[in-house]
Amino acid sequence: MDLAFTPEDIAFRDEVRAFVKANLPPDIADKVANGKHLVRDDFMRWQQALGRKGWLVYTWPKKHGGPGWTVTQRYIFENVCADMNAPGIIPFGTKMVGPVIYTFGNDEQKARFLPGIRESSVWWCQGYSEPGSGSDLASLRTRAVREGDHYVVNGSKTWNTMGHWADWIFCLVRTDPGAKPQEGISFLLIDMKTPGITVKPIIMADGGHEVNEVFFDNVKVPAENLVGKEGEGWTYAKFLLANERLGIAAVPQSKRGVDALKQIARSETQDGKPLIEDQDFRNKLADLEIQVTALEYTELRALSAMAAGGAPGPEVSFLKIRGSEIQQRISELAVEAVGYYAMPYQPALLWHGANEEPIGPEHAHIAAPRYFNVRKTTIYGGSNEIQRNVISKMVLGL
Amino acid sequence: MDLSYSDEQKQIKEGVERFVREQYAFETRRKIAATDRGWLPENWAKFAELGWLGMSFSEADGGFGGGMVETAILMEAFGTGLVLEPYLPTVVMGGGLLAAGGSAAQKEALLAPMIGGEKQFAVAYAEKQSRYNLADVAVTAKKSGNGYALSGHKGVVYNAASADTIFVTARTSGGQRDEKGVTVFAVDAKAKGITRRDYPTQDALRASEVTFDNVSAGADAVVGQVDNGLALLEGVLDRAIVALCAEAVGCMDALNKQTLEYIKTRKQFGVPIGKFQVLQHRMVDCFTNAQEARSMTLMATLKIDDPDATVRKKAASGAKVQIGKSGKFVGQSAVQMHGGMGVTDELAVSHYFKRLTMIDTLFGSQQHHLTRYGNLSMAA
Numbered sequence: 218m219d220l221a222f223t224p225e226d227i228a229f230r231d232e233v234r235a236f237v238k239a240n241l242p243p244d245i246a247d248k249v250a251n252g253k254h255l256v257r258d259d260f261m262r263w264q265q266a267l268g269r270k271g272w273l274v275y276t277w278p279k280k281h282g283g284p285g286w287t288v289t290q291r292y293i294f295e296n297v298c299a300d301m302n303a304p305g306i307i308p309f310g311t312k313m314v315g316p317v318i319y320t321f322g323n324d325e326q327k328a329r330f331l332p333g334i335r336e337s338s339v340w341w342c343q344g345y346s347e348p349g350s351g352s353d354l355a356s357l358r359t360r361a362v363r364e365g366d367h368y369v370v371n372g373s374k375t376w377n378t379m380g381h382w383a384d385w386i387f388c389l390v391r392t393d394p395g396a397k398p399q400e401g402i403s404f405l406l407i408d409m410k411t412p413g414i415t416v417k418p419i420i421m422a423d424g425g426h427e428v429n430e431v432f433f434d435n436v437k438v439p440a441e442n443l444v445g446k447e448g449e450g451w452t453y454a455k456f457l458l459a460n461e462r463l464g465i466a467a468v469p470q471s472k473r474g475v476d477a478l479k480q481i482a483r484s485e486t487q488d489g490k491p492l493i494e495d496q497d498f499r500n501k502l503a504d505l506e507i508q509v510t511a512l513e514y515t516e517l518r519a520l521s522a523m524a525a526g527g528a529p530g531p532e533v534s535f536l537k538i539r540g541s542e543i544q545q546r547i548s549e550l551a552v553e554a555v556g557y558y559a560m561p562y563q564p565a566l567l568w569h570g571a572n573e574e575p576i577g578p579e580h581a582h583i584a585a586p587r588y589f590n591v592r593k594t595t596i597y598g599g600s601n602e603i604q605r606n607v608i609s610k611m612v613l614g615l
Numbered sequence: 616m617d618l619s620y621s622d623e624q625k626q627i628k629e630g631v632e633r634f635v636r637e638q639y640a641f642e643t644r645r646k647i648a649a650t651d652r653g654w655l656p657e658n659w660a661k662f663a664e665l666g667w668l669g670m671s672f673s674e675a676d677g678g679f680g681g682g683m684v685e686t687a688i689l690m691e692a693f694g695t696g697l698v699l700e701p702y703l704p705t706v707v708m709g710g711g712l713l714a715a716g717g718s719a720a721q722k723e724a725l726l727a728p729m730i731g732g733e734k735q736f737a738v739a740y741a742e743k744q745s746r747y748n749l750a751d752v753a754v755t756a757k758k759s760g761n762g763y764a765l766s767g768h769k770g771v772v773y774n775a776a777s778a779d780t781i782f783v784t785a786r787t788s789g790g791q792r793d794e795k796g797v798t799v800f801a802v803d804a805k806a807k808g809i810t811r812r813d814y815p816t817q818d819a820l821r822a823s824e825v826t827f828d829n830v831s832a833g834a835d836a837v838v839g840q841v842d843n844g845l846a847l848l849e850g851v852l853d854r855a856i857v858a859l860c861a862e863a864v865g866c867m868d869a870l871n872k873q874t875l876e877y878i879k880t881r882k883q884f885g886v887p888i889g890k891f892q893v894l895q896h897r898m899v900d901c902f903t904n905a906q907e908a909r910s911m912t913l914m915a916t917l918k919i920d921d922p923d924a925t926v927r928k929k930a931a932s933g934a935k936v937q938i939g940k941s942g943k944f945v946g947q948s949a950v951q952m953h954g955g956m957g958v959t960d961e962l963a964v965s966h967y968f969k970r971l972t973m974i975d976t977l978f979g980s981q982q983h984h985l986t987r988y989g990n991l992s993m994a995a
């Protein structure tokens with residue numbers, strides 16, 4: 218056991234730093250640093266730069282075009298990217314549907330879809346949840362009926378993250394309504410431009426648009442877009458959820474969040490002194506930093522176990538639980554730190570180049586919207602209640 | 616001891632609850648929030664007509680002789696509907712300053728028309744650097760002729776854009792954070808030298824940054840005594856805290872009602888999600904939190920007129936801490952139990968959550984009031 222990086226790791230870190238420095242467009246880094254909204258093109262420019270280098274799908278094995286990095290290298294890569302204000306990599310292609318396709322798809326599908334994910338020329342979104350099927354995903358009702366060489370899809374999906382920017386959607390659909398709920402589900406890849414698909418925005422509490430409803434009205438999907446076997450979709454979905462829960466701990470982002478919070482506490486004042494000198498506030502920050510450290514070392518343990526050949530098991534659920542709670546706590550303390558200047562609502566400032574002066578200090582306007590927004594983290598990706606159910610059943614045997 | 620409402624108070628309660636039910640459906644509120652003012656003059660006229668604007672002032676001041684209990688009844692109902700009309704800044708804060716410190720002439724010129732619905736107020740006390748310390752006043756009032764000239768900046772002043780009169784704290788002597796040397800002035804909102812930057816707040820109210828540049832205020836603009844305005848302001852804001860706590864209790868009750876209804880009807884895994892024990896317990900904790908908030912608010916309502924300032928301050932700070940804590944728990948839980956729906960703009964849930972979040976900050980955070988309470992309570 219050794220915590221220290223090897224000389225190779227250090228060389229690797231320097232290589233990643235040099236790459237990010239040379240390839241991350243400064244306007245994008247600036248937006249990330251200041252919590253501004255990113256647009257599709259921002260994500261695409263960065264992801265395509267990573268794609269050209271072969272690093273976008275950094276968790277993939279070599280044989281599918283990934284860099285085949287060790288667990289330590291992945292960890293270093295994620296931390297350097299977060300430290301240097303790179304946008305988060307959109308997981309739908311790289312961490313979700315990509316691995317499903319290379320694990321369960323046929324050769325044709327691999328040849329057809331994997332390059333677009335590796336290069337980030339195609340934007341994917343996830344079509345699992347439905348209005349009536351959130352936590353109870355297996356109750357989903359969007360219907361796909363086989364007619365000759367295609368399926369006809371009818372129904373609706375919801376909470377579709379960035380679906381308004383997507384080229385393709387991977388969907389769980391019901392192909393056999395007669396079978397047990399989990400057994401009648403299939404995994405379909407659908408081109409968002411297919412006639413019969415409508416995307417309708419859902420506005421979030423902070424005023425932003427990041428999720429959508431997606432309606433399917435007699436949408437014709439070629440049968441060759443079925444991944445794996447008809448009726449096996451639930452198995453693939455579960456495989457994918459395990460992957461999703463791992464990345465969701467967001468440790469590098471939370472580390473940066475704590476740093477940013479310290480910065481805020483240094484510039485805010487109370488009775489003429491920096492807020493960071495207030496013992497109560499300082500203790501809250503310290504407590505938060507300890508929580509992040511515990512999470513980080515838990516994740517390192519999980520990664521190290523995976524490096525030794527294990528697959529992510531149900532225990533990764535608690536990384537999601539704690540990761541999300543910590544993100545929320547960071548946002549809560551930011552609201553506390555900025556005091557009265559959490560109150561002005563200036564949505565225009567969330568966009569780059571807004572022609573409006575902030576009312577309070579530069580860092581203040583975003584505190585409340587972010588606090589409202591990150592309530593989502595304990596709801597999506599399997600709510601924290603569901604994650605606790607999983608742990609109590611699968612890990613503790615209750 | 617009797618903690619029940621009198622018949623008259625019950626009538627007020629029924630009246631204001633009816634107003635909220637009939638005039639403040641969630642979609643109506645959304646439309647009101649989107650108007651230029653952010654509140655409706657028709658509603659304000661109705662408040663005047665129903666006597667709500669004068670309810671808590673003495674008959675000598677032209678009011679109807681009620682007090683904190685009546686104010687709390689109104690504010691609680693306003694909280695259930697997230698009412699946007701500026702009752703708190705105009706009546707409780709501005710009106711409160713006049714009632715507690717105003718001269719007969721000031722009361723006649725300002726309080727009487729306020730009670731009649733013709734005047735609106737804003738109270739400008741916070742500054743960019745002040746956080747929650749009311750004595751941290753950098754706005755200056757320099758002697759000029761028979762009166763004063765005010766200069767400096769006040770931040771997040773609720774209702775300044777609609778106000779006819781702005782009450783502002785300014786330093787007439789002493790250092791920036793000295794308790795002595797703060798004076799309250801009543802200045803015409805349109806006075807020369809006042810500039811505003813208006814904006815909506817996170818919870819759909821309206822506030823402004825207000826800059827004073829050599830604004831002249833006559834000696835008759837001083838509310839209360841020169842240099843001794845801090846105690847006046849603090850007393851009025853303690854009352855405003857209690858009013859705000861009552862509003863928060865209304866918010867929590869409405870939120871709990873909506874969440875309870877939701878978890879009884881939303882089905883997953885073939886059953887209403889309210890069948891899951893973890894949600895049942897969380898709902899119970901929400902209920903408990905709202906009850907504690909109600910109790911602390913009642914305590915503060917009844918103690919706010921205590922002649923002993925320490926009793927009054929502890930009551931206000933204690934209630935504010937409770938409201939902050941309970942409001943956060945109830946708000947976060949309501950969002951969580953609604954799942955994805957809870958984080959949308961579409962449902963009222965997120966709007967109550969936002970208001971409760973801002974209430975936690977307004978007039979001082981939990982931490983601020985915990986410290987204030989602790990200092991008063993442990994000081995032997």
Ligand SMILES: Cc1cc2nc3c(=O)[nH]c(=O)nc-3n(C[C@H](O)[C@H](O)[C@H](O)COP(=O)(O)OP(=O)(O)OC[C@H]3O[C@@H](n4cnc5c(N)ncnc54)[C@H](O)[C@@H]3O)c2cc1C
Pocket residue numbers: 342343344345346348350351352353375376377378379428593596597598599600601602603606881883884888891893894951952953954955956958
């Ligand atoms: C911002 C955001 C982005 C999202 N992005 C996507 C996306 O891109 N693609 C996609 O397919 N989905 C997405 N989702 C959907 C997300 O996965 C669901 O919101 C989530 O699964 C919860 O479902 P629900 O919203 O229907 O809540 P419900 O399932 O109705 O849950 C409501 C409450 O009940 C609780 N509950 C439910 N069942 C149980 C139980 N058995 N025991 C205890 N408590 C329970 C939940 O924890 C929650 O607190 C997103 C959601 C959000 C908010």
